Amino acid sequence: MNTWDKRLVALFVDKSSQQWVVRDPEGKFWFVPTVKNPWEHRQPFDPTEETELEPIPRHYIHMLDLPF
Amino acid sequence: MNAEQTRLEEAREQKSAWKKWGPYLSERQWGTVREDYSESGDAWNYFSHDQARSRAYRWGEDGLAGISDDQQRLCFALALWNGKDPIIKERLFGLTNSETNHGEDVKEYYFYLDSTPTHSYMKYLYKYPQEAYPYSKLVETNRGRSRNEPEYELIDTGVFDQNRYFDVFVEYAKESPENLLIQISVHNRGPEPAELHLLPTLWFRNVWSWYGAPERPNLQELAGKNASIAVKAVDAKLGERYLYCEGDVDLLFTENETNTQRIFGVANRSPYVKDSINDYMVHGQKEALNPGKKGTKVAAHYRLTVNPGQCQMVRLRLSDAAPTAAATFGSQFDEVLKARRTEADEFYKMVIPASLNADQANVMRQALAGMLWSKQFYYYDVDKWLEERGSDPFKPTRKTAPRNDHWHHMYNGDVISMPDKWEYPWYAAWDLAFHVLALTLVDPDFGKDQLKLMLRERYMHPNGQIPAYEWNFGDVNPPVHAWSTIFTFILEKVQKGEGDKEWLKSSFQKLLLNFTWWVNRKDRSGRNVFEGGFLGLDNIGVFDRSAPLPTGGYLEQADGTAWMALFCQNMLQIAAELAMTDPDYADMGIKFVEHFLWIASSMTHLGQDVSMWDDADGFFYDVLRLPDGEAQRLKVRSMVGLLPLCATTVFDGKALAKYPELGERLRMFLEARPEIRAAIHDPGKLGVAGRRMASILDENKLRRVLAKMLDENEFLSAYGIRSLSRYHADHPYVFRADGQEYRVSYLPAESDTGMFGGNSNWRGPIWVPVNALIIRALLQYYTYYGNDFTVECPTGSGVKMNLYRVAEEITRRLASIFLKDQNGRRPVYGGTQKFQEDPHWRDCILFYEYFHGDNGAGLGASHQTGWTGVVARAMHLFTTSTPEQFLALGRGAAVVETEPTQRRRRKPATTDVGRKAPTPRA
Secondary structure, three states: OOOOOOOOOOEEEOOOEEEEEEOOOOOOEEOOOOOOOHHHHHHHHHOOOOEEEEEEEEEHHHHOOOOO | OOOHHHHHHHHHHOOOOOEEEEOOOOOOOOOOOOOOOHHHHOHHHHHOHHHHOOOOOOOOOOOOEEEEEEEOOOOEEEOEEOOOOOEEEEEOEEEEEHHHHOEEEEEOOOEEEEOOOOOOEEEEEEEEOOOOHHHHHHHHHHHOOOOOOOOOOEEEEOOOHHOOEEEEEEEEEEEEEEEEEEEEEEEOOOOEEEEEEEOEEEEEOOOOOHOOOOOOOEEEEEEEOOOOOEEEEEEOEEEEEEEEEEEOEEEEEEEOOOOOHHHOOOOOOOOOOOOOOHHHHHHOOOHHHOOOOOOEEEEEEEEEEEEOEEEEEEEEEEOOOOOOOOOOOOOHHHHHHHHHHHHHHHHHHHHHHOOOOOOHHHHHHHHHHHHHHHHEEEEEHHHHHHHHOOOOOOOOOOOOOOOOOOOOOOOOEEEEEEEEEOOOOOOOHHHHHHHHHHHOOHHHHHHEEEEEEEHOOOOOOOOOOOOOOOOOOOOOOOOOOOHHHHHHHHHHHHHHHOOOOHHHHHHHHHHHHHHHHHHHOOOOOOOOOOOOOOOOOOOOOOOOOOOOOOOOEEEEOHHHHHHHHHHHHHHHHHHHHHHHOOHHHHHHHHHHHHHHHHHHHHHOOOOOOOOOOEEOOOOOEEEOOOOOOEEEOOOEEEEHHHHHOEEEEEOOOHHHOOOHHHHHHHHHHHHOOOOHHHOOOOOOOOOOOHHEEOOOOHHHHHHHHHHOOOHHHOOOOOEEEEEEOOOHHOEEEEEOOOOEEEEEOOOOOOOOOOOHHHHHOOOOEHHHHHHHHHHHHHHHHHHHHHHHHHOOOOOOOOOOOOOHHHHHHHHHHHHHOOOOOOOOHHHHHOOOOHHHHHHOOOOOOOOOOOOOOOOEEEEOOOOHHHHHHEEEEEEEEHHHHHHHHHHHHHHHHHHHHOOHHHHHOOOOOEEOOOOOOOOOOO
């Protein structure tokens, strides 16, 4: 099982749903859609052992206009 | 002063920013360490050529025949499409390290034909096939070849058969620092009319995506005037610029942003992404382009049909001037372009000795053009990069980065001379020191800036180490920075009558830190014997010298120790120069004299059992010190054993005359240590004109090493000094440890192992930079020993030469790699008929990374004009100086030109690169 660093904001792609997944500063995971103001439209996401998350470099976080 | 010299002067005095725009665009940003955010550090595969057209870069841009401003905010380059390729040609294609049998390699034909140092005029040639570019064939065929086979090249695919290709010449001419004329000439060399989609492209480097910058730059179409179309470019920091495109052409707008659908599988926020122009051209996707005619990336679409043997031209202008009623592309455009060409010729008439024939002048000019085209804006904020990959050096939760973890102080954002903008699009510290030797022929200010840059706090590690290169800044390169520094200082001093002592002084302070780093880190035993690992010579050793030895223990390196002896000499030279006006440096002078003597004498290991010098062989070797205390020489006859010969410098004694007490201290030091005087060249012994010489080799050792170096069955090839003796062709060196055999054989061409990526070879080929060091050393010995010291050259030939003539002969052999022989063939091109015979190819010169040890054919990186460009300095030296000058002036003679009366007129000749060769000086 993945062990997550909860203090680190991170960006991923969920391979199955082909969506951005953001781990916020509290360690919570969110689906972030490709829309204007994407963070306002985020949806909670619970990765499982089967979840295939591809890490994306942190500089892409700015592209999603995240508030942190 | 000619026009280009005036521009250089204006740039130096910061009156006009003539160097603001230049060829600062890389030829490969993909596959670099900077763009690599993988866990494993697999830079080549993390960001591939296939991704490059769709994925925005983080740290730079790349393109074909491109330019940018000196902070790379706005870029311009060519894109091409022949209607058959699966993608438009926006950047050079090449194979990655793992895709070929001899390491990464660009598979394209392009040539740097001309450049002035301010880039007021530049010319570039790209050869674009009319048939589909054989991407897959190159990958598959190379992948199937063994290390014992040659690489499969683009020319081997047959895509240039029947001359079905376009010669695309790109010329840039600056009307003013901010007004650039661009002329693209497309020649159809094939037998039938052929269509080409020419796509001159302007774009902003993407900085807005990564920082959420509110002021995003933009491009938009303006109504054209005078039969032209214009693009207005606005950037908060750069201001406004305008790209004028001749004729009525479509402008294709998109954004320089990642196609997240293609790269990550996530829907795009906007349909306008980095590869939209490609998708429009190749797949007809009109919706990929912004109909609002705005964006951050735009291409003008010229659809040309060129008849056989014919040429079509396209003209553009990149300027800070808004549209006016004045003609943008009228006769004035042609006049400015013509004037800049003429001024480039005038400038090079001052640089290239008139005694060189047309072919030699062409080689020298293209060598310098390559040096100037190899400038690149290099951006790398290591702290930020580490943070972005979760390796923030100050966070407790950090991950370990695969490389450069301890270099988080680094912030690079400068125009730097690259070894090769495709194969090595990153600076390499010791390469750079050699680059400066050639660059100072045309732009001493740029050379000084480059040397200073590496010593700045944004580059040099706080512990004093000079960064090696981005793959591992902590690797250890030979310490040649001080040598290049004193060379550059003396050059300016001789040319202007006064050197830049403030620059020298500040360089000296930082070099002291670097010297101390070496002494404290690389002398394991404290006995002045140095290690250093591979030290730039990759696979030269029987083992990988950067890895733990299979035997345990460690190596005492002949090259490492010799490099440090030379470093001492160079520091002594600098201290002596500074001491002439500042007595504080006199003490530093004596410090480096003593340190040199300790290091030099350690090479014969006074009081030790096994020394690096092998008296039976008359050669220096690395010494392997085993854990049990045993020691043995690794008897590989290689450049490692020639480098002690290079650690020699002649002194004119002026500092000793000014500070007699220093001479007294030196005398006392030597009298107390007679064994040192006996082991090396006696520094108290005076030579020609009362000179003194610091040298590891006394006369006996020098003669013995030279006998091997000048033996055609050992090091001396028809094209320079080999990196490994040919002796090992029949006598491979074999070492056995733990049941495993390690072997070094003479390999005149490519490496047969994967050591150091397998893309370089120091086991036989000729490398120009170390040849330059040998030439320097021979001239030093000559100014000390004079005409009475002669040796057989080649060994066994019966021909006796003094050491000036030997240096000249080695230079002649090196230069002959590039020059036409009596049959009109250039050794550099080996058996490649098209390069040898075709009038559209044969006078375009490539300056490879290294050369076949027996036939001079070019090997390795094809555009490493970088340190191979040093051949221009060597050619210049022996056509502008005489042995008499060397004896009279000593080291200053290396940078003094003879009077024009000693030159002879040469006949102008038309070259096949499009223009007449420079006309001779009157």
